Amino acid sequence: MNVYDSDRMVDLLKPLGYSITEDPAEADMAILNTCHIREKAEQKVYSDLGRLRRHQTNRRNDGDDMVIGVGGCVGQAEGKEIIRQAPYVSMVFGPQTYHRLPEMIAQMNREKEKREGKRPKGLIDTDFPLESKFDSLPAPTSSASSVFLSVQEGCDKFCTFCVVPYTRGAEYSRPVSDILKEAEHLVSLGALEITLLGQNVNAYHGQPLYASSHGTKEWGLGRLVFELSQIKGLERIRYMTSHPRDMDDELINAHGEIPQLMPFLHLPVQSGSDSILEAMNRKHTAKDYLNIIEKLKIARPDIAFSSDFIVGFPGEKDTDQEATLTLIKEVGFAQAYSFKYSKRPGTPAGAMELQVDEEIKSKRLRELQDLLNEQQLSFNRSMVGTTQMVLLDRKGKHQGQMIGKTPYMQSVPVVASDDLFGKLVEVRLESAHENSLVGSLTDSAIIPYPMSELLERKDEV
Numbered sequence: 001m002n003v004y005d006s007d008r009m010v011d012l013l014k015p016l017g018y019s020i021t022e023d024p025a026e027a028d029m030a031i032l033n034t035c036h037i038r039e040k041a042e043q044k045v046y047s048d049l050g051r052l053r054r055h056q057t058n059r060r061n062d063g064d065d066m067v068i069g070v071g072g073c074v075g076q077a078e079g080k081e082i083i084r085q086a087p088y089v090s091m092v093f094g095p096q097t098y099h100r101l102p103e104m105i106a107q108m109n110r111e112k113e114k115r116e117g118k119r120p121k122g123l124i125d126t127d128f129p130l131e132s133k134f135d136s137l138p139a140p141t142s143s144a145s146s147v148f149l150s151v152q153e154g155c156d157k158f159c160t161f162c163v164v165p166y167t168r169g170a171e172y173s174r175p176v177s178d179i180l181k182e183a184e185h186l187v188s189l190g191a192l193e194i195t196l197l198g199q200n201v202n203a204y205h206g207q208p209l210y211a212s213s214h215g216t217k218e219w220g221l222g223r224l225v226f227e228l229s230q231i232k233g234l235e236r237i238r239y240m241t242s243h244p245r246d247m248d249d250e251l252i253n254a255h256g257e258i259p260q261l262m263p264f265l266h267l268p269v270q271s272g273s274d275s276i277l278e279a280m281n282r283k284h285t286a287k288d289y290l291n292i293i294e295k296l297k298i299a300r301p302d303i304a305f306s307s308d309f310i311v312g313f314p315g316e317k318d319t320d321q322e323a324t325l326t327l328i329k330e331v332g333f334a335q336a337y338s339f340k341y342s343k344r345p346g347t348p349a350g351a352m353e354l355q356v357d358e359e360i361k362s363k364r365l366r367e368l369q370d371l372l373n374e375q376q377l378s379f380n381r382s383m384v385g386t387t388q389m390v391l392l393d394r395k396g397k398h399q400g401q402m403i404g405k406t407p408y409m410q411s412v413p414v415v416a417s418d419d420l421f422g423k424l425v426e427v428r429l430e431s432a433h434e435n436s437l438v439g440s441l442t443d444s445a446i447i448p449y450p451m452s453e454l455l456e457r458k459d460e461v
C-alpha cells in the first residue's frame, strides 16, 4: 500500500512542477514514505534520514536546498518526535493526510518567506480527517501493466500485535463507482493486471450500483471483483491482504467463477496454534483456516496459497511452534512471509508477560523458513514443463532479458524483444529455483484473444 500511496504523492506533486529523480543529490525535495509494522522498519527511517541529511547539507553548501518530509505510519505514530530527533525535517504527515501535501508545501514556502529564507518550523499533519483523501487525489496520468488500486483502508480487527488500526485508522471502503472509474481509467492507460489493496481488503463493503437478484444488500469484495471482471482489457485481478474471518462464500465462489481472478491467494494465518491465535485476537482457529483453504480448493482446484507467520509471540511454547509447522505441512504453501514477533508501542501484546527470548525466536524462524522454503521450491518445481501466461513487467539484468510474473506470482526471466514489454506472453517453464523459474517464449507466445474478450459482457452493466 505504501507503493500505491507513493505513486499518488507523485500524482499530487506533478502539477506543482516536481518530477522524480533517481539521484538524491539533485533532489529539491525528498519524502520518506515509512512503515511502522516492525521495529526494524522504524529504525530504518532514522538511518535513511541521516543519509538524506548529508545530501541536504551538500546542497545547502552549493546554495541549493532539499526539503525533507516524512510520511506514512512512522510519521503518524511518532509525529513531533521525528522533528525533535531530526530538526532538519520540514514536514511530517500520516497515511490519511498526504492529499494535503500541496497545501503543506505552500504553507512551508510562506513560512520560509516570512523567515527570510531560513528553515521554517517543522509542520505536522497527522489528523484522521473526516474527508476521505481519495476525493482529493488526482486521476493517475500513467499506468504500468501491473498496478495497485486501493479499495479499502484501515482496520477494525485489532490483532494484539499490530499497529495498523492505530496508524492507518478505522476501516473504510471506497465507493464502488469510484473504484470502477479508477480501474477503467488505469486499463485505458495500459493496465492489464490490477491488484486491489486494503489492510483488510476482503472486509470491503460498498453500496450496490444497481439492484439485482441479491436485492439491495451491500456489495462485498466478491461482487466488486465480478464488476471489475467486466472491464474489457483487464486480464488479471488480484487482491491483498485478506483476513480469514472475512472470506465469505461469495468471494470464495468468485475464485471458481471469474477466470481473471488469479489462482493465487495471500491469506495470512500468523500461527497454527489455537491458544496463540486467541491471544493474538485473530478470532479464528487453525481448523477454521483449514476449512477455508478446503473450500477455496473446491472452488478453484488449481489455486495456490501464500501466508504470513509470526514466531515468538508472547507466551509461545514449543508445542505452539509444532502446531504451526503442522498447519504448514497440511496446507503446503507456494510462498510465505515469516517474521519474528516485534514488540510495538501501544499494542496489547507489547505489554504481555512471557515475552520470548530473541534466540528462541531466531531458532523458530529458521525452522519455519526451512520448511516454507522447501515447500516453495517444490511448488516451483511442480511447474517445470508447463506453459504459463507471464506478464512481462520488468527489464531483466541482462541485455534482451525481461522478467514477468506467472499467475502464481513467480518471477520468470525470459529472453524477449523490447516490444513485448508490458505484454502477457506464453512461456514454457524449463527449470525452477527457490525464488524464480526460468523459461522461454513458446512459438505462439502472444495470446491472440485477451481473456476478457472471450467473455460475454453482461447487459445489466
Ligand code: 5AD
Pocket: 037, 038, 161, 162, 163, 268, 270, 308, 309, 310, 339, 340, 341, 342, 343, 344
Ligand atoms: N511483529 C511481527 N510481525 C508483525 N506483523 C504485523 N505486526 C507484527 C509485529 N508486531 C506481520 C503480520 C502481518 C504482516 C503484514 O506483518 O504477519 O500479516
Ligand code: SF4
Pocket: 155, 156, 157, 158, 159, 162, 163, 164, 165, 199, 200, 243
Ligand atoms: Fe493488523 Fe491485519 Fe490484524 Fe488488522 S487484521 S490488526 S491489519 S494484522
